[in-house]
Amino acid sequence: MVGIIMGSKSDLHIMQDAADILKELQVPYELNVVSAHRTPEKMFTYARSAAERGLKVIIAGAGGAAHLPGMVASLTTLPVIGVPVKSSNSIDGWDSILSILQMPNGVPVATVALNAAKNAGILAAQMLSIADDQLVNRLAAFKDELRKKVEENPI
Numbered sequence: 001m002v003g004i005i006m007g008s009k010s011d012l013h014i015m016q017d018a019a020d021i022l023k024e025l026q027v028p029y030e031l032n033v034v035s036a037h038r039t040p041e042k043m044f045t046y047a048r049s050a051a052e053r054g055l056k057v058i059i060a061g062a063g064g065a066a067h068l069p070g071m072v073a074s075l076t077t078l079p080v081i082g083v084p085v086k087s088s089n090s091i092d093g094w095d096s097i098l099s100i101l102q103m104p105n106g107v108p109v110a111t112v113a114l115n116a117a118k119n120a121g122i123l124a125a126q127m128l129s130i131a132d133d134q135l136v137n138r139l140a141a142f143k144d145e146l147r148k149k150v151e152e153n154p155i
């Protein structure tokens with residue numbers, strides 16, 4: 001249901017958070033390394049075939065000149081959620097954030113916060129829950145846990 005892709009295996013320690021929350025919410029996903037710059041043909045094929053392979057949402061994470069989410073969004077009508085990854089030689093992550101966030105009119109990428117792959121997973125599940133009442137219930141339970149954690153730890 002959800003295709004999680006990243007520009008490099010070095011992004012996995014961040015992007016794993018998306019996979020973990022999707023697993024917790026019982027949403028099927030796949031994980032792949034697809035680089036906009038190093039494997040552009042693979043990126044093209046992945047994006048063009050994603051919908052017909054049954055994917056409903058794509059989560060794409062990359063760092064630096066992070067063109068992967070935007071390029072994938074240009075090649076598919078599926079919603080693309082972008083995760084800016086703070087890579088080791090990045091300028092505090094601003095390179096990744098702005099590369100993913102500042103898309104031109106007509107080609108949106110739903111950009112989450114720096115390294116916020118967990119939020120990308122939750123957002124993907126919320127998109128899918130529009131057509132899945134059981135997933136709505138699991139998301140409601142997840143949010144209830146967030147509420148309880150706050151209420152059970154007063155100042």
Ligand code: RP5
Nearest residue numbers: 007008010062063064085087
């Ligand atoms: C980007 O360059 C990747 O998404 C990664 O965040 C960054 C560094 O990649 P590696 O040099 O570690 O493969 O393309």
